[in-house]
Amino acid sequence: MPSDNDVPTVKPAxxxxxxxxxxxxxxxxxxxxxxxxxxxxxxAGKQKRRYLAFAICVIVLGTLISxxxxxxxxHWWVRHLTAALGAAVTISRAVDTLLRPRETWQAYRKxxxxxxxxxxxxxxxxxxxxxxxxxxxxxxLLVERVETILAEEQQLFWQSQAKEGSQQEPPKPGVTxxxxxxxxxxxxxxxxxxPNVPEQDA
Numbered sequence: 704m705p706s707d708n709d710v711p712t713v714k715p716a717x718x719x720x721x722x723x724x725x726x727x728x729x730x731x732x733x734x735x736x737x738x739x740x741x742x743x744x745x746x747a748g749k750q751k752r753r754y755l756a757f758a759i760c761v762i763v764l765g766t767l768i769s770x771x772x773x774x775x776x777x778h779w780w781v782r783h784l785t786a787a788l789g790a791a792v793t794i795s796r797a798v799d800t801l802l803r804p805r806e807t808w809q810a811y812r813k814x815x816x817x818x819x820x821x822x823x824x825x826x827x828x829x830x831x832x833x834x835x836x837x838x839x840x841x842x843x844l845l846v847e848r849v850e851t852i853l854a855e856e857q858q859l860f861w862q863s864q865a866k867e868g869s870q871q872e873p874p875k876p877g878v879t880x881x882x883x884x885x886x887x888x889x890x891x892x893x894x895x896x897x898p899n900v901p902e903q904d905a
Contacts, residue, residue, distance in 0.1 A: 724826050727842050731849075732822070739853070740822075743815035750808035757799040764792045806863055814856040821848050 732740050768788045774781050799805075824830045825845045835841035 720828070721826050723838070724828075724841070727838075728822055728825055728845065731842075731846060732818070736849075740815060740818045743811045743818070743856075747808055747811035747815055750804045750811060753802070754799070754804035754808055757795050757804065760795045761792055761799075764788050764795070768792070803863065810856050810859050814852055817852040818849055821845060821852070 732738070768785055771781055771785050771788070825832050825841065828841070831848070832841045832844060835844055
């Protein structure tokens with residue numbers, strides 16, 4: 704007597720178009736994009752952990768510095784430890800500003816979630832994909848929308864780099880010239896004009 708496991712499973716008719724689209728979408732994300740969706744997802748988590756590590760480090764070190772102020776400053780190790788903790792806080796803030804993990808984490812997470820959303824909408828023929836006349840048009844729409852997400856993420860990256868470069872550019876030294884008013888110029892000219900000497904008769 705055959706068991707239940709030997710009975711072939713009949714897939715419902717509505718699963719066929721979903722599986723067909725899934726094959727095309729997986730080919731695009733895994734082969735054409737070379738796994739960029741997974742890359743954004745993984746690196747977004749990495750940047751988030753880095754941002755939280757810097758933030759927690761600054762909070763803990765700042766708290767320790769406040770607690771050390773209660774101790775007697777006459778002990779040499781208190782002064783040295785406070786200075787070392789202050790230097791560590793400065794370094795942590797500087798590295799955080801340089802690497803910008805918070806902005807990078809948010810941009811990566813936005814791109815990853817955007818690509819996941821387009822993947823789900825494409826599979827289930829929802830949103831803009833429902834208006835596509837055929838499968839080729841739906842696939843082309845998926846590619847266009849995902850490429851738009853990637854282009855926006857890259858644009859945000861270059862904008863942040865340009866903003867950071869403009870903030871680090873030192874101001875150019877200039878000479879401030881204060882103009883004289885007309886009265887002062889006239890007064891100066893009058894002082895420099897030689898006096899008239901009357902001619903004497905020979």
